[in-house]
Amino acid sequence: MIKHTDSYYADSAPITDEYPALEDNIECDICIIGGGFSGLSSAIHLAEKGFKVVVLESAQIGFGATGRNGGQIVNSYSRDVADIEKRYDPKTATALCNMIFEGGDIIRHLIEKYNINCDIKQGGLFTAFNQKQLDGLYEHAKNWQRYGNNQLSMLNKNELVDAVGTNAYVGGLLDKSAGHMHPLKLALGEAKAVTQLGGRIFEQSAAVRIEKGTNPIAHTERGSVKAKYLVLAGNAYLGGLAPKISNKAVPCGTQIVTTEALNAEQLKTVLTSDYCVEDCNYLLDYYRLTADKRLLFGGGVVYGARDPNNIEQFLRPKIEKVFPQLAGINIDYKWTGNFLLTYSRMPQFGRFDDNIYYLQGYSGHGVTCTHLAGKLLAEVLTGDAERFDAFASLKHPAFPGGRHLQIPFSAIGAVYYNIRDKLSI
Ligand SMILES: Cc1cc2nc3c(=O)[nH]c(=O)nc-3n(C[C@H](O)[C@H](O)[C@H](O)COP(=O)(O)OP(=O)(O)OC[C@H]3O[C@@H](n4cnc5c(N)ncnc54)[C@H](O)[C@@H]3O)c2cc1C
Numbered sequence: 001m002i003k004h005t006d007s008y009y010a011d012s013a014p015i016t017d018e019y020p021a022l023e024d025n026i027e028c029d030i031c032i033i034g035g036g037f038s039g040l041s042s043a044i045h046l047a048e049k050g051f052k053v054v055v056l057e058s059a060q061i062g063f064g065a066t067g068r069n070g071g072q073i074v075n076s077y078s079r080d081v082a083d084i085e086k087r088y089d090p091k092t093a094t095a096l097c098n099m100i101f102e103g104g105d106i107i108r109h110l111i112e113k114y115n116i117n118c119d120i121k122q123g124g125l126f127t128a129f130n131q132k133q134l135d136g137l138y139e140h141a142k143n144w145q146r147y148g149n150n151q152l153s154m155l156n157k158n159e160l161v162d163a164v165g166t167n168a169y170v171g172g173l174l175d176k177s178a179g180h181m182h183p184l185k186l187a188l189g190e191a192k193a194v195t196q197l198g199g200r201i202f203e204q205s206a207a208v209r210i211e212k213g214t215n216p217i218a219h220t221e222r223g224s225v226k227a228k229y230l231v232l233a234g235n236a237y238l239g240g241l242a243p244k245i246s247n248k249a250v251p252c253g254t255q256i257v258t259t260e261a262l263n264a265e266q267l268k269t270v271l272t273s274d275y276c277v278e279d280c281n282y283l284l285d286y287y288r289l290t291a292d293k294r295l296l297f298g299g300g301v302v303y304g305a306r307d308p309n310n311i312e313q314f315l316r317p318k319i320e321k322v323f324p325q326l327a328g329i330n331i332d333y334k335w336t337g338n339f340l341l342t343y344s345r346m347p348q349f350g351r352f353d354d355n356i357y358y359l360q361g362y363s364g365h366g367v368t369c370t371h372l373a374g375k376l377l378a379e380v381l382t383g384d385a386e387r388f389d390a391f392a393s394l395k396h397p398a399f400p401g402g403r404h405l406q407i408p409f410s411a412i413g414a415v416y417y418n419i420r421d422k423l424s425i
Pocket residue numbers: 033034035036037038039056057058059060061062063064065066067068069070071072073074205206207208233234235236237238239241253254255256286298336337338339359360362363364365366367368370
């Protein structure tokens with residue numbers, strides 16, 4: 001049995017062995033491979049439209065990035081508006097930018113509609129280490145305002161000292177429409193919603209082979225699901241199931257630690273705003289308080305999804321640099337998880353053979369976009385392909401050097417960006 005990685009989330013979420021393994025040959029309208037946010041949002045939106053859905057999860061619901069992430073509800077994609085407008089034709093760019101804030105709204109809507117308790121909090125900060133990064137945030141705010149976000153405000157150094165409890169930054173951008181939550185609790189609540197809507201979920205049921213055809217079949221070790229459509233939502237954990245899409249993106253690891261609960265004295269300064277924070281470095285650090293007042297701190301990227309030898313040794317100096325007042329604090333949990341990076345850093349959605357769809361490649365920021373992805377999939381499968389196709393039309397070149405050279409190439413990229421962050425160029 002493949003269980004959740006040891007983490008703060010796995011220890012604090014109401015995990016039950018609720019979903020059986022697939023032991024039969026069954027049929028449905030849509031078979032979704034992957035029980036993370038992409039798969040669950042797809043299942044909910046499709047089931048709400050009356051489709052019979054089946055979710056196959058190779059481990060437990062939320063086993064992948066979904067149940068391990070920073071819990072930050074960050075608007076947008078991993079490329080910002082200015083980049084998108086520069087890179088794509090005006091019609092596509094406008095369509096993409098018009099959807100930038102929708103994923104966060106979907107999350108809040110699902111939480112309310114299905115009564116999901118996942119410790120949700122409002123407000124997210126982007127923080128700048130230098131003037132160049134701060135200028136970028138002003139630009140960013142102006143661009144987001146053009147697409148309708150009126151919940152933004154710039155904070156100066158002193159305001160950040162009050163809100164975050166650190167002198168590390170010269171300023172920041174507050175997005176009140178962002179926020180944070182316990183991602184595994186959210187995923188488990190979404191899974192429950194899928195079953196309430198008549199969908200079926202199977203855990204410990206990896207799809208090991210796909211049989212293409214008019215009605216494609218996902219085979220597991222001990223069963224199969226025949227469907228009108230298959231949806232590949234395994235993201236960085238999909239492995240080689242669909243070689244057609246796997247050389248267009250590279251799995252990357254990122255690490256998180258969670259401290260012991262902060263004491264009353266520490267809570268007088270650290271994150272009194274209860275906002276989540278993400279800094280502006282390319283290889284960024286991100287952190288927030290949990291509901292039981294621990295500091296949950298993530299950072300760094302290991303290209304090729306290899307685990308660093310000592311996560312605590314890697315992240316402790318970063319924590320103590322931002323919060324010297326937490327020097328020596330106990331780290332209770334540490335874990336790592338994989339996200340999927342595309343060359344363009346835009347999500348990779350599409351279809352092949354007319355009846356196999358895929359949703360992947362959020363490149364580090366996927367909590368909101370996975371939720372959008374499921375909604376767009378439901379739109380396309382009910383006859384409205386326009387918004388899905390804005391994403392599906394994006395070109396995703398293979399990583400230079402091909403599949404076998406992806407990791408060395410990307411590792412060189414990591415060194416480059418690390419130097420770039422240090423020199424603040
Ligand atoms: C450590 C970490 C921190 C992050 N922090 C943030 C953050 O704070 N904010 C943010 O916006 N984004 C964050 N991200 C990114 C975000 O978590 C992901 O983009 C998002 O969760 C992807 O969801 P997914 O459903 O596409 O993939 P996953 O959550 O990885 O789910 C894929 C699922 O598919 C299953 N699977 C794979 N292959 C098969 C198969 N053959 N058969 C059956 N099942 C299969 C896997 O077991 C897995 O459960 C973070 C990522 C990581 C790793």
